[in-house]
Amino acid sequence: MKKLILTGMLASLVIVSCSKKEATAEVPQQESNVMLEEPTEKAEAAVAMSPEEEGKQLVEGTDCMSCHKIDAQLVGPSYHDVAAKYTEADIDMLANKIIEGGKGNWGEIPMTPHTGLSPENAKLMVKYILSQKK
Template sequence: MKEIILMICCAALLLACGNKITSKRMPASQRVITENKAQGNITDHPDYNTGIQLVRQSDCFTCHKISEAFVAPSFTEVANKYRSYSDSIVRHLAGRVITGGSGVWGILPMTPHADLSKDDAAAMIRYILLLKQ
């Protein structure tokens, strides 16, 4: 029980610190240099630039990393879990980003992002789904 409380306190501390990346340049550890062979270079995809800009402007990198689990699952893990891309999946995941929630990836909740529009959240999700391997 103490471990759970400690994990929740650590997660709350990380979330409280925030990590808004507002510069146009992203740290090397968070750059995506991955190619999806089926789609070619993902940076050429129209959803890539819009989505990555919105992710950079948000607090996503406080808990998520591109290709390794941190406080929350990596974007690559999320993309691989939802491999079957559809508009309904994008709407569902965008709703989860806006309202927050827990239980899918463990006990730590994702904080709500109520200030995001549905269109912006959907653009972020479309970017994340491009990262599947």
């Protein structure tokens, strides 16, 4: 008798559980007419960033700082040394070096290629690096 009662309770529990899921699954999501928030100062600040600031964020968001430092040689040259050696006329060439990698300009240790980087972002990174002139 106890087994029959337990089986009946279990069956009714399963039916109730399943029926609730179906009921919630059938309820269509309603469209919201709530207005979105206006852009904040943070969004406006992102638009007003200089190319050098954008480049700095890109450099900090990649693996560059694992081989380069701003003011001291690590694996690769410091950004101060790169900025002292190159000018604004070298932006395209340096951006290409970042994307394709290379070796020989600063020793025999090769620079890792960053093939997933767009030329525009690489140029922003170079502008930041060149802005590090002493």
